[in-house]
Amino acid sequence: MFFSAKQRRVIPGFGLTMGFSLLYLGFIFLIPVGGLLLYTSLMSWDEFWSAVSHPQVVASYKLSFGASLIGATINLVFGALVAWVLVRYRFPGKKIVDALVDLPFALPTAVAGIALVTLYASTGWVGQYLNVFGIRVAYSQLGVVIALTYIGLPFVVRTVQPVLEDLEAEREEASASLGASRFTTIRRVILPSLLPALLTGYALAFARAVGEYGSVVFISGNMPYRTEITPLLIVAKAEQYDYNGAAAIGTVMLVAAFLLLLLINGLQWWTQRRGL
Amino acid sequence: MSIEIDRVNKRFGDFVAVDNVSLTLNDGELTALLGPSGSGKTTLLRIIAGLEQPDSGRIRFHGQDTTDLHVSDRGVGFVFQHYALFKHMSVYENVAYGLTVRPRSQRPSKAEIRKKVMHLLEMVQLDWTADRLPSQLSGGQRQRIALARALAVEPKVLLLDEPFGALDAKVRAELRRWLRRLHDEIHVTSVFVTHDQEEALEVSDRVVVMNKGKVEQDGSPEQVYDNPANPFVYQFLGNVNLFHARVQDGVARIGSVSLAAPEYAGQRDSRALAYVRPHDIEVLGDRRDDALHAQIELVSVVGPTVRLELRTDNSESVVQAELTKHRFRELGLGQGSDAWIRPVNSRVFLEDGELQAG
């Protein structure tokens, strides 16, 4: 039996906690998600396939996944850097900066979208200067990347930070005593230890970005084939009473999300196995 | 309160942790469960406590079946290897915990609790730490607090899991003696788990040697040490030298040396191993017929004793011998000297399959 302890346990409450967890998961999660899958499975294959493989939909996958990939990569680089700076260096205002990292978790996405477009539109505080160089952020694919970078920012920082804090100085000292330069030490000793955390943060940021809606619609141009993200397309389909199409695309995203999570948990498993 | 362990079995997946163990631990005794890691001793202790459920078999306290009694109703005091002190509570609160969580009807008054806790803290000589947090104490102090906490509920039996495992050598030795004295004072039936034979031999009234889930030997420290039941116990209880020997009619022969082995009186010529502890090897400076020639390879002085490593003519392995510094000076030997050695006390076990009635 899944989800049942092998036998009576000394610590009490297994039945109660497991029962409540499963009941709650079932109500709030499995019934709806199962419902969507069932709904999709009632469609014919042709109908499903034509809905999810229409060029406009495929273009939106490319944007959603592509921009998420870029955003997550930016977060990978800068998130690692921010985590490094926050853990290793001392500078004035460090506590405040550390606290601010959580802001994208806490700020409603719609507000984030409005704030970002206010900044990056060609009349905005930042946009007007970028405009001089011919860089258009708002209403372009770049805008989508910016929004997705914003909402995924805390993930890499917050997964790498604790690992970096726990890293023993001894290994670095050992590397240095063996004649390695600081750069070599970082590349050969520190980076490999951080790799699992980096990948986990990367995957989480990516997964979150793929599904993001609220902040993107304000800053992306929403042009089909060019700046239309998949979640927006789902909304558009639903609003044209095309629930089948919406559900089909939704299922594709759901499956993508699940695969991503499997990847994340696989990474964590791998991490534990390597004893890092 | 006696503890009766009746044909207890416990597996974890494919791993047999406790293999059909039966034991009776007497009232007021301090028993050591001794064995290497993975021998099942901790599992057995946790089964007695009710922290693990046996796959089969019964546990009885004073004849009363407690197998299905929940740990919180079993009335055992359990001292954890890593103390398991409640980090967020002061020392006082930790010790008082077992009393304060009792149902209101059975709970002593605040003043009584206070009196009792302070008494216990005095007993473990830590009354001055009452207001501290566990993290502010040293390892040895934490261990004593954990013990006081377990005693506060007046347990019927006291169970200790590797109680000194995480402490340094000096503190271990002190605490060991202290535990012995404490037990003599309160006389509660106690069981402790250890992998350290010295600890088991020094502290306990009784030693139960375990290996691979089975009891190898059960007896007083002297019995176990002097009369190991089998090669495993012999080897586990301290350093030992192995000599290939031949046994015939109650005599074991190691080269030119003969040893009495009355337990094999009717044995025909068989291969055997003789186990000799380093301090049972007599080292002589002069040649003797009933001794083996050897060369001293290494001399190390450890406090009042001298340990020698010698190589015999017919053996590739090294023989260890132990003697007093005084005796060593008398012999006038040094590194590289020739010497003659003679086992004065040994235990002979036949090699596998050689046992046969003569």
Place this chain on the structure above:
Amino acid sequence: MTTQTLTHVANPELAARWRRATEEPAWVRWTLIGVALTFLALFLVLPLLVVLYGAFEQGLQVWWAAISEPDALAAIRLSLLVVLIVVPINLVFGVAAAWAIAKFEFRGKPILISLIDMPFAISPVVVGLIFVILFGSQGWLGPWLAAHDMRIIFAVPGIVIVIAFGTMPFIARELIPLMQQQGKEEEEASLTLGASGWKTFWYVTLPNIKWGLIYGVILCNARALGEFGAVAVVSGRIRGETNTMPLHIEVLYNEYMFTAAFAVSSLLTGLALVTIAVKSFVEWLDERNRPAIASH
């Protein structure tokens, strides 16, 4: 030779240049700090300033008028109501799930953890869609609900459910690693001392997970207040009735009442900032309460 070595050590220039094996040269350090702070300024501080500037551009009075207007108050009330329902439920769930996962071994554990994680990765829009398909009057359960005069979507229950869905992992996710790392020795110790399961949880487990729990609640709270995409689909946007704060912000924005939109945003941002401040305070308390264990 000896003298020379001594002079070397005493050489102030060299002493100043001496650095730890685990340190980078100063210029590298400051460059990295500079790059990181610039990145954060662009991505975190500027949007925050935009919101605050927009909110207070026309003075405190206008700001106050915007957030004390009846529809805004209704949105605030609704958001708080939702939070009051969702956070406690998710709190109980988080603790229960973490207890089951951290204290017991059972098969299917990784699957359970993955399921708890799923809402992180599912698009809020898909969440909204799922509930419309299930509970909409054209949906599967819709006719039955209508026949029994029950409303789920376009009413408070629907909003509560989608927000509960989206914020489900936060507390559980915070507690699971914490409780796994703490093991179960203290609980066992408590049980051997005669405490019941509830008492053990209350006196031993809870104090140990307190800070993680608070942090999880804070994050869950913030997300519950800020959830937009899924709520937009199931709320029906009835002014003063089913508009949560983020939806009300969108409404105001679409009515060209930018100052008001930013004012309500600033309220949420303020909440986020307070949240973060509380979290930092909580961590600071935690650090202070954990006396330095003799190190190295």
Place this chain on the structure above:
Amino acid sequence: MKKILRNTLVGGLATLLAGSVLADNITLLNVSYDPTREFYREYNRAFGDYWKQQTGDTVTVRQSHGGSGSQARSVIDGLDADVVTLALAYDVDALRQHAQLIPENWQSRLDKNSSPYTSTIVLLVRKGNPKNIRDWDDLVRDDVAVITPNPKTSGGARWNYLAAWGYALKQNNGDQDKAYDFVSKLFANVPVLDPGARGATNTFVQRGLGDVFIAWENEAYLSVEQLGKGQFEIVVPSVSILAEPPVTVVDKNVDRKGTRKTAEGYLQYLYSDDAQRLAAKHYYRPSNPEIAKEFAEKFVDVELFGIDEVFGGWEKAQNEHFNDGGHFDSILENIARR
């Protein structure tokens, strides 16, 4: 929760006490599209006063605004609207097609095709008209960026699209292919497709994107008056479409809630002189010609064509142009390919 419970209770009570002399508290829900916010805010107050006078009942009207299509979807999925006041007949008709919430003849139940006010599509340009935009022709010039919402999700944008298409037909003697090319060129100039009309206004006005904004007449005036006085000018094209935003009672809902009488009164009152003037004040063209005359100088006289005469009704227009695989999809595909 409480409110919904109260609504249900009040609804039940209203049914029980129908025709009695007791004064009731009645709540209506008007589900509308984006640009009507300001108008209905004022109209609801006026109607409340009027209804109190007439019947003694107190009416509270709740508003829900959003994209016309998305609002219709919400009502189909169970949003408890008493009346809908949407951007186009097709969206209202969806209530019948998908959920049988209203009868087949809904559009003939009220005067003027159930459209108490009309509007048209005009062009909004920046101050001084720097790109010198005079008519629809200028929108397909290479140097002009056009802002319009997405016709797939916005009702107003469908009017925009059809207005342009109708103009091109007129210029080319009804040649559909040429009209297709014209609209294709126009959309090739569109940099942003907001999902709703209000979002598009924000893009043009607040973010300064684009040279010309195709908008509802009332939205255009609102931008000129409220958002940036003196920053924008309205250009009225040579021909445009007669936009008829229809209204209807949602029969299934009002019958269940017992609010039919009030809901019908609410819509009837839209045709009253006071309401017509109020509509005009908010830049909607009154459907009552008498009142329209009063505001003659406010609304430029422009040649308007109807959807029925040029496109054969909404059903057909929707199928040919906006449904999946329609002209609009293929236009977007062609633009993307270029």
